[in-house]
Amino acid sequence: MTPGGYAGKWLEVDLSKDRIEKVTYSDKDLEQYFGGRGLAAKVLWDMVGGKWADLDPLSPESPLMVFTGPMTGIYPGSRICVSGKSPISMGTVGSTAATEFANEMRQAGYDGVTFVGKADKPVFLLITDDGVEIRDAGHLWGLDGEKTLIKLNKEVTEELTRRRPGVGLWKEPGMVYIGPAGEAMVRNAAVMAKICHAAGYGGYGSLMGSKNLKAVVAKGRGGTPKVDAPEATKLLWKKTHQLLIRDTQFRRHGTGYAGYEVGAKTSSEPIRNWQEEWHDEVSYAGPRFEDRFWVKKRWADFNCTTNCMKVSCIKSGRWKGDITDMPDYELQAYCGTNFGLFDPAANIHLSALADQLGHSGINGPNTAAFAVELHQRGVLKDSDFGFKPKWGDPDTFDRILRMMAKREKIGDVLAEGTYRAALKIAEMRGRKPEELLRYAVHVKGIEIGAHGTRSDADYTHDISYAANVQGGDHTSTSTDGYSDMSGAVFADSGVFCDFCTGVPKALIFDFAKAVTGFPITVESWQRVTGPRIVTLQRAFILMGGPDLKWTPVKDDDNPPRFYEPLPSGPYKGRVTDRKLVDRKLRAYNETLGWDERGVPTKETLKRLDLGFLEKSMAKLR
Amino acid sequence: MVKPIWIARDQSACSGCRRCELACSMHHEGWMWPEASRVRVFMPFPGLEVAHLCAQCQDYPCVASCPVQALSTDASTGAVLVDREKCTSCGACIRACPGTVPFLHPGDNKATICDLCGGEPKCVEVCTEAGYNALTLTSEGPNVHKKLYSRNPVEVARDLAIKFFGEKGEEVVE
Numbered sequence: 001m002t003p004g005g006y007a008g009k010w011l012e013v014d015l016s017k018d019r020i021e022k023v024t025y026s027d028k029d030l031e032q033y034f035g036g037r038g039l040a041a042k043v044l045w046d047m048v049g050g051k052w053a054d055l056d057p058l059s060p061e062s063p064l065m066v067f068t069g070p071m072t073g074i075y076p077g078s079r080i081c082v083s084g085k086s087p088i089s090m091g092t093v094g095s096t097a098a099t100e101f102a103n104e105m106r107q108a109g110y111d112g113v114t115f116v117g118k119a120d121k122p123v124f125l126l127i128t129d130d131g132v133e134i135r136d137a138g139h140l141w142g143l144d145g146e147k148t149l150i151k152l153n154k155e156v157t158e159e160l161t162r163r164r165p166g167v168g169l170w171k172e173p174g175m176v177y178i179g180p181a182g183e184a185m186v187r188n189a190a191v192m193a194k195i196c197h198a199a200g201y202g203g204y205g206s207l208m209g210s211k212n213l214k215a216v217v218a219k220g221r222g223g224t225p226k227v228d229a230p231e232a233t234k235l236l237w238k239k240t241h242q243l244l245i246r247d248t249q250f251r252r253h254g255t256g257y258a259g260y261e262v263g264a265k266t267s268s269e270p271i272r273n274w275q276e277e278w279h280d281e282v283s284y285a286g287p288r289f290e291d292r293f294w295v296k297k298r299w300a301d302f303n304c305t306t307n308c309m310k311v312s313c314i315k316s317g318r319w320k321g322d323i324t325d326m327p328d329y330e331l332q333a334y335c336g337t338n339f340g341l342f343d344p345a346a347n348i349h350l351s352a353l354a355d356q357l358g359h360s361g362i363n364g365p366n367t368a369a370f371a372v373e374l375h376q377r378g379v380l381k382d383s384d385f386g387f388k389p390k391w392g393d394p395d396t397f398d399r400i401l402r403m404m405a406k407r408e409k410i411g412d413v414l415a416e417g418t419y420r421a422a423l424k425i426a427e428m429r430g431r432k433p434e435e436l437l438r439y440a441v442h443v444k445g446i447e448i449g450a451h452g453t454r455s456d457a458d459y460t461h462d463i464s465y466a467a468n469v470q471g472g473d474h475t476s477t478s479t480d481g482y483s484d485m486s487g488a489v490f491a492d493s494g495v496f497c498d499f500c501t502g503v504p505k506a507l508i509f510d511f512a513k514a515v516t517g518f519p520i521t522v523e524s525w526q527r528v529t530g531p532r533i534v535t536l537q538r539a540f541i542l543m544g545g546p547d548l549k550w551t552p553v554k555d556d557d558n559p560p561r562f563y564e565p566l567p568s569g570p571y572k573g574r575v576t577d578r579k580l581v582d583r584k585l586r587a588y589n590e591t592l593g594w595d596e597r598g599v600p601t602k603e604t605l606k607r608l609d610l611g612f613l614e615k616s617m618a619k620l621r
Numbered sequence: 622m623v624k625p626i627w628i629a630r631d632q633s634a635c636s637g638c639r640r641c642e643l644a645c646s647m648h649h650e651g652w653m654w655p656e657a658s659r660v661r662v663f664m665p666f667p668g669l670e671v672a673h674l675c676a677q678c679q680d681y682p683c684v685a686s687c688p689v690q691a692l693s694t695d696a697s698t699g700a701v702l703v704d705r706e707k708c709t710s711c712g713a714c715i716r717a718c719p720g721t722v723p724f725l726h727p728g729d730n731k732a733t734i735c736d737l738c739g740g741e742p743k744c745v746e747v748c749t750e751a752g753y754n755a756l757t758l759t760s761e762g763p764n765v766h767k768k769l770y771s772r773n774p775v776e777v778a779r780d781l782a783i784k785f786f787g788e789k790g791e792e793v794v795e
Contacts, residue, residue, distance in 0.1 A: 168724025221727035223654035300638035321789030
């Protein structure tokens with residue numbers, strides 16, 4: 001019998017062979033890896049194993065997972081988790097986005113889909129109660145996010161209505177899709193949902209694009225999967241929401257006031273490709289967004305009362321009709337201050353543009369700002385862009401984001417992501433890689449979230465990114481112990497929103513136990529299950545390949561810029577403390593049971609039931 | 622004696638959290654089952670969430686349309702009640718409803734309509750608990766032209782689109 005919280009079936013879709021199979025995973029795998037980020041890593045190992053380093057993530061053989069977890073749709077804040085071999089880090093990321101697609105797929109009876117192969121023409125996958133079909137997407141290829149969603153909504157709803165007209169009105173389906181950036185295999189492109197939600201980190205939009213897979217669409221009329229202890233789950237559901245509802249400030253503002261505050265208060269907001277992290281630009285204050293642009297102040301996704309999202313729309317002027325969510329802090333920073341822009345309208349426009357092109361709003365714009373700094377330093381010329389790029393100029397960044405998505409001019413190189421673009425441009429210009437990498441703000445290929453470490457006043461510190469198995473991902477940062485890291489791993493594996501975890505930890509784990517029936521506790525997760533998943537992810541990123549391999553310790557570090565003194569503001573002169581980074585990295589490796597270079601030891605692999613990794617890890621020790 | 626009640630709706634205020642669907646289905650079905658919920662939140666375009674539920678029209682066209690008298694009204698709350706034994710799943714009530722609100726249950730395929738939870742609607746409880754107040758309880762029933770609120774949710778979304786997005790709103794719901 002399937003454990004509680006799972007629909008109990010997964011799909012394996014081979015797009016080369018037009019073959020769709022239903023599969024199951026053992027109860028042991030479910031208990032040991034849960035779902036989403038964890039289970040995807042285990043399934044990846046089972047499919048690829050020791051040949052990891054030879055696998056090109058953008059080749060047809062490369063698997064792509066679109067997984068839910070046992071908590072999805074049941075615990076507040078349901079999300080989908082996308083994973084696979086990351087085309088940007090060569091490890092794995094459990095990349096999540098909020099969308100009703102996750103519930104629709106579970107209601108149709110499936111916990112997730114693994115894609116392999118490559119369709120010979122653009123397709124989308126349609127999952128309904130009547131079955132699973134690979135459909136032509138020729139008419140959708142090339143469309144931006146909004147048009148893709150509008151067309152698919154109409155087309156699928158009409159078809160379901162035709163199939164069963166008598167049951168009444170059909171609600172629209174759920175979907176994840178890619179925009180032009182994913183189609184063009186921009187390495188750090190996102191898997192998108194709901195026009196402005198993104199599974200950004202990891203670059204899985206390019207993996208979808210490499211498979212000619214435009215979208216995955218689901219509509220199910222069944223119930224949410226049954227759980228082990230339904231009465232307890234219902235009570236815990238009520239209790240958790242009651243606590244989340246009390247989080248009034250976050251519900252009111254989301255992170256939409258942070259575009260001013262993170263810069264002004266904690267000096268950790270990227271400005272002009274992280275040349276500065278402090279500003280006091282009141283033009284960028286929260287109310288300037290809220291009062292003028294927020295048309296819906298409390299916007300939530302399925303089963304969420306945190307409602308940190310707000311819908312923004314520009315209703316006049318040159319960007320009339322642009323719609324996005326808020327933007328949240330990350331995009332206020334990456335599509336605003338990091339471009340040298342402190343204008344809410346321009347920020348909303350560029351955020352909406354990134355969404356519609358299917359860029360990850362953090363990662364793609366990080367690369368765009370990197371390019372403009374290279375121009376500032378004289379490495380790139382006007383001719384590389386076809387115009388003169390300028391900080392603070394919305395048109396500059398509008399054009400660069402489009403050039404990346406079309407792979408035009410320098411955009412073709414930038415589409416490889418910040419790290420690879422640095423290497424390529426160095427080669428093009430006869431420079432040493434280090435000369436350009438000092439401006440590349442990434443860890444292990446993954447461009448860093450918009451929280452700096454130099455001031456040490458934000459939630460991110462010394463090894464937050466340096467030790468992270470998901471590189472620059474700010475949602476999964478490391479500390480020197482188990483707890484914080486394991487928390488993010490749990491949300492990404494149960495597959496629910498990290499922003500719905502502001503309740504006592506014990507409550508969350510009681511919830512998980514009631515749902516699954518697994519003997520799961522805070523302790524067991526922090527000491528065994530969380531470290532098991534992180535250790536497996538560490539093994540993947542260490543194996544790397546085929547075009548690059550990270551060097552342990554040397555690459556377990558912050559970008560050079562984080563060691564340059566902050567040039568301005570109340571924290572002027574501060575740098576990330578390198579000695580502390582070294583010490584905490586050693587402590588982190590020790591805590592996880594990895595050797596001093598961060599390679600998991602034989603004993604640790606045995607203790608975590610990861611013996612299958614021993615052969616690969618022995619080669620690295 | 623339960624007072625006549627009505628669920629007033631403020632569609633602009635719906636967050637799209639769908640807790641109404643969860644609360645309704647937990648009450649009526651014992652478990653989370655959004656597609657069996659008597660209130661369903663449609664989202665023809667993100668940001669345009671529309672709570673779709675029975676408005677208790679004064680003339681109850683659904684009740685009148687039923688060929689086997691499976692539908693009746695609750696004398697105290699005014700809710701439409703479905704006799705699931707009698708219902709033949711013919712769909713006449715769905716076609717008669719100005720907003721196409723009733724639907725055939727995804728489990729037993731019988732007509733499914735909001736019963737106002739006997740006077741204490743669970744959807745309203747969770748919506749007001751969260752402070753959204755997209756669904757609120759009123760006793761002003763007889764003074765409201767309730768039937769006007771029985772609308773196709775895609776039409777409602779088209780109106781909301783203009784209200785929220787201005788001219789752009791004309792393009793987002795096909």
